[in-house]
Amino acid sequence: GLRAPPDRIAIIGAGIGGTSAAYYLRQKFGKDVKIDLFERGEVGGRLATITLQGQEYEAGGSVIHPLNLHMKRFVKDLGLSTIQSSGGLIGVSNGDTLVFEESSWFIINIIKLIWQYGFQPLRMHMWVEDILDKFMRIYRYQSHDYAFSSVENLLHSLGGDDFLGMLNRTFLETLQKAGFSEKFLDEMIAPINRLNYGQSMDINGFVGAVSLAGADSGLWAIEGGNKLVCSRLLQASKSNLISGSVMYIEKTRTKQTGNPTKMYQVVYQTGSETRSDFYDIVLVATPLNRKMSNITFLNFDPPIEEFHQHYQQIVATFIKGKLNSSSFNSRALDELGLSTILTTDNSHLFINSIGIVSSVRENNNPQPSTDGAFVWKTFSPETLTKEQLLKLFLSYEYAVKQQWHAYPHYKPPEKCSSIILHDRLYYLNAMECAASAMEMSAIAAHNAALLAYHRWNGHTDMIDQEDLYEKLKTEL
Ligand SMILES: Cc1cc2nc3c(=O)[nH]c(=O)nc-3n(C[C@H](O)[C@H](O)[C@H](O)COP(=O)(O)OP(=O)(O)OC[C@H]3O[C@@H](n4cnc5c(N)ncnc54)[C@H](O)[C@@H]3O)c2cc1C
Ligand SMILES: CC(C)=CCC/C(C)=C/CC/C(C)=C/CSC[C@H](N)C(=O)O
DSSP, rough: OOOOOOOOEEEEEEHHHHHHHHHHHHHHTTTEEEEEEHHHHHHHTTTOEEETTTTEEOOSSOOOOOOOOOOOOOOHTTOEEEEEEOOOEEEEEEESEEEEOSSSSSHHHHHHHHHHHHHHHHHHHHHHHHHHHTTTHHHHHHHHHBBSSHHHHHHHHHHHHHHHHHHSSBBBHHHHHOOOOOOHHHIIHHHHHHHHSHHHHBHHHHHHHHHHHHTTTTOEETTTOOOHHHHHHHHTTOOEEESSEEEEEOOOOOOOOOOTTTTTEEEEEEETEEEEESSSSSEEEEEOOOOTTTTESSSSSSOOOOOOOOEEEEEEEEEEEOOOOGGTTSSOOSSSOOOOEOOTTOOSOOOOOEEEOOOTTTTOOOOOOTTTTTEEEEOOOSSSOOHHHHHHHHEEEEEEEEEEEEEEEOSSOHHHOOOOTTEEEEEGGGGGGGGOOOHHHHHHHHHHHHHHHHHHHTTTBBOOOOHHHOOOOOHO
């Protein structure tokens, strides 16, 4: 049976996690519940664009996988358009020379790959595909309304002990065990990790697999900027956006008269004013650590302790200029013709990657300006100095940076925080301990909305069901 829907729900954070949670909560609880979405910065969060000389570029989350079905669904349901975002030739530099260089001839590439690495690239492709295959079971579970109370339970239902094991081992250990060679891991896989997560092969195996999926073909983005999906979800969910910074979430001491269910008081700052409101259900859709959200939990028994997940700093720098190809390669001084250069872990370069970018309105075919300059984006752990920029570029017109607490610093064994922090208080970004990506936040949001709904209605049979895959197989 169903009880009356809650009166008011608060969501903290209007990134892809918070806005998709609003969307799914509206679907589950119906039109009468009042949903407040708190945001202290911009709607979109880590999905953001930067405007340079009148052109917008993705400065945060930029590419989406062709099998990220929630993101695909949003685009369709919200009337957005897509652009293709992979393309161009890739090279890998160790700081002195290019250890791998893609050719524009398909067949030459195949021969080069086999020559350098045997059948390892093909085996790796199959390894990632196998994981992706199991990962995709989540869509089936969620379309049947099943929810999970922890990240571990969710992963276990997708791929059993093998999936859970990936959280506890480094990516390096995982791939060495699978028989991949050191040369291949150093020259191909580590550079992809450095591009996608700014980290070494010591990240957990699961995020490693997601990182490799992020190097698949067919990657896409939302025309006009990925952040548009957030503002559209917000609109479609008919929630109320509150521009303010949440400071405390307090468990109310006594039952309020008239409405015994409103358990939580959310205290927030807007402008110079401090305000507060009472809610039946609260979803936290931002990483809980002091640097990123600074939210304190008051009056909970047992107490909700401070979270210490360390987030990796990444600086994205946009530079319009002419690349100095000799900083990546001792041989050729002429134009490399590469559009992305990755780096190996042992390179003494101060950047993780550098690539030509197109604006959020161009389908992937970036053109140089009349003097031959492109817009490049680098990722680096630290802000680039002028001296470093002049090493990378023969000349440049501008260099503009955007700094992020980008994603967790992965360090297996991964201890994931609970999704249920208290009775009706949920934490979406607990999911990031497995892997951080737009689709992971959307999956966490769908899960939290289902979890909140089932717990509100006492439907315990819809939570943490064992052997779901087998159960749903027969239910075609
Ligand atoms: C440089 C970079 C590149 C990336 N590239 C990709 C990519 O190519 N593909 C991909 O899939 N993923 C990528 N990611 C990861 C992806 O962007 C994130 O996983 C995803 O956007 C996280 O969304 P979220 O809603 O969970 O969190 P966030 O986007 O961080 O949203 C949290 C929101 O909460 C707000 N907030 C925090 N504290 C408070 C408070 N106290 N009160 C009110 N509001 C608060 C914040 O302002 C923020 O807007 C990238 C990330 C970065 C940084
Ligand atoms: C969740 C699944 C199954 C797939 C997601 C794959 C994906 C798109 C991973 C990318 C993750 C990420 C954090 C990328 C960072 S930067 C990469 C981008 N190419 C850029 O240049 O900005």
